[in-house]
Amino acid sequence: MNEHHMAGDAMLSGVFLLGAALVFVLLFRRLGLGAVLGYLVGGILIGPQVLGLVGDANTILGFAEIGIILLLFLVGLELSPSRLWRMRRDIFALGAAQVVLCGLALFALILALMGFTWQAALVIGLPLGLSSTAQVLPLLQSQGRLKTEFGQKSFSILLFQDLSIVPLLTIVAALSRAPVEAGTPQGFQLVLNAAIGIAVLIAAGKYVLNPLLALVGRVSERELFVIVGLFAVCASAALMEYLGLSPALGAFIAGVMLAESPYRHELEADVDPFRSILLGLFFLAVGMMLDLGVVAANPLLIIGLAAALVAVKAVVIYTLARLFGLDNSPAVIMALLLSQGGEFGFVLFSAAEGALLIDPAASSLFGAVVTLSMATTPFLMLIAGRLARRRTESEAELDDPEASPVTSVIVVGHGRFGQTTSQIIQASGREVTLIDIKPDVINLSNEFGRKVFYGDGTRVDLLRRAGAAEASAILFCMDDRELDADALVPIQETFPKTKLFVRAYDRRQSLALQPAKGVKIRREVLESAICLARDTLEALDCDEAKIERVVDEYRRRDLERMRLQREAGDLHAGSSMSFGGEDSEDFDPLATE
Template identity: 45%
Template structure:
């Protein structure tokens, strides 16, 4: 008998799991229904109430929860401790507000259905814990995890994970078997904090030396094993301390976010993350007990709709109180209105403690699973609703200010960024293209959305204390506005500005930009050098000729800029035209002298 069979899962079942995912997920994505709904439908199809290839979806669910654990480890790798510190108000402010208000409201809903306050509270507490797997999967597919809205959602999810300890303590307190000999709440919290301290200490003083040592062995499989060891070890430590495995994995990721091995670790665990997360959604689909739904369908269906509606209303109101606009608040309400995977842990503990009955647990589990199944459908319906003329998106809140401020992150700005980043400099980046901002944040480059031609945004970004400003957008008028304001707000700042053409260069010169870079000048010089080579000049000579032209043309631009008059058309300014013709003649004479081999060349223009 094979090892798989001995563990209760046959090879046929493994093949069916993979086959269901391979067939369903691409089909559902092709239909525009999303991968999450594809996994859920596939799980339902092969589960106990479909083809019956599996008799117990909950067993697989416990294994598949490792996908959520690894997912949060990867998220942690993207969050440096300093960034997490910036989110503290959102985690404990916004998170606590949403959780407390939702728990009270959902408890009232349960009592209106005729249940005792104890049962209603347990059901509400489980439903308050949003599905990290579903929400993070949707945000990941959209590339919105690092967006301001995405960061608010991540903050709320982190706070919900922190609630596991107090909720389990409350369950123990509500238990009819509760005695004074039970472990005190303060002791539970102390153990949890002790485990967090151990993990933080290991992250600061143990993990980096460990991975440095393993890297020297040059055994890729050992690095992968070590990465999984860190993820699962941190998860087990937190679980033993009464917290969730997901929280432990997240903290381990945060501890390694500034490590030189961050990208290697992410690459090592990525295949496991995707596979196990898919398996998690398959298991959720399998664990939907249709017998329970059939026996109690009026209660379950009405409870699902009532709880999701109440939670969505609560999330919307809290988001609006926190100054989110209507669209962002509604989007968050639809995305987070379901119960989560940690509800299963809470319901199991409540059953074992005698707080709720087995029947209550079955009904609550069905309600949570059904809410998770319905969420992707509601997201699709929300996406198809007619929208108001989209209000202009508000600029992102800039919470990291660096000595270098860069405006614009297109094809020009990216080159500037990567040179500065390679040299070890930190940069605050602003761009007003939403796709660029979302894409670069997904790629790992922190980018803020906003229109930098607005003075208040530049002030928020720290223009008054910045040392260098790089203006790399492609709108000539806005470049000029930004340079003029920057010089006024910070007379000592050094400004590197992108110029569209010669006239734009003259305007930027008058606006007192320190360095003006014509966007096609350098590439044009390179093209000219290659053309000279093709005409038979030696490579070295062509390079010298191009470099000479580069220096003389740049020097001459200053003299023309002094003569530039914005009130005159380009070809109506006789003095500037004459200076331009004089420079052309002098540059031609100098280049030809170089080609003749003359040693002394006058570069003055």
């Protein structure tokens, strides 16, 4: 009977949690304030301090933190190791500068205003320097901004913040006044554990998960992809948790290790629904945990501290963004986007409380400050959006593609490549819609009498406004070296009658685009390189028939080598098909058929 009542209570709590999410997220979405604020308000109302419909917020929060772990796994799936390596400067320089400077600035503010000891001010100020991964990353993903320059820098900061949990916990442990528990890793042991854990996950991804996915792919059971995806997330998170590190970091590394797997699309599709539901529960639990008694006793103090937290972080992050090359408008957006406190603050406040560095009242007070600062993010993003629009309107006439007439061809990217292709198509008598995301390119095109519309041409909603459903062809001519099949497959599915043509930067990108079946891919320098080789051979008085045979053989070998590389997933495959190598296949240019 007790088990029956427990199951019934769990189901009833689920009804209240999901009902609150449904009502308040719908309401706040309609008001344009975002889902997160709806979850927080819903959690406050059904929590133990208002209606009391659901209790034990700590248990719900612990369960819902799996949503953050799944989020980091999905983000890792979008970042191959090579791409992550290219981001190393932003991760370790910009990320470290943000954590240190924001943490020290808030430490100084708390030390000056609150009368705490320097140890207490430090273990509160440093966690306040962290931002909310659970809030910021879904916002960037839903708006299609994760691959923009400020989106990449924002993600780099969030990733370093996750890495910084190790040194921050080490600082708390080093200052602790509580007796050290036996077996608890301390100091450099945590750093060593981190190195061991990362090495184990890299090896497991290469030698266990990828072969396992290949086996599951041959069986073709969708349920097994769900099981393998969740197994990878849980195992990697559990390993990091066992080593005293952030479980989310382990899930992220597992995602990166699978980023180049041919099955990552299935993994992403299968895991994403779990992530969405659990992140919603996370914010509901945060709202339930808000100590309204502390808020009622110190309303002005909490509001003032939350405002100071947002202001200090926004100023520091804006300054760093400009120093790291962002223009004013994206720097403002990034500063406001990352200005709130983060969920790891609750973890570190709890650790500081257990270390006897702060009392429970201070932990509750600053937990309320973090929650309130998280609630300000939707409003701040509305302000940032208006500032960005006002600035771009003053600099250039940037029209949405919705204002374009319906044409048979859409060209995305009007740089040196897009200009040539669009002019040739227009010369044939066909109308073309031009789209570019760079205001300076649009301004320059306007000077030559060419109307170019503004927007991210890889977004399905923007292409729909541009008339892609009625277009016969879409050409992606922009210099986007990160463009891959992930961006093209949704476009194919949405506009199945429209032919897609893509400019690829090099062989690597051509291979990354291959999973999008039926898309015509052209490497940007291939034809010009062949033409230059032909011109050289003609100048050397080479026989025309010989030139034709050599070029035809090169094209044949190049296609065959591309096929072998795609099937093997290895850039070194088919090396014997290239000319000039030690193991090259023999070829006689004088031979006849």
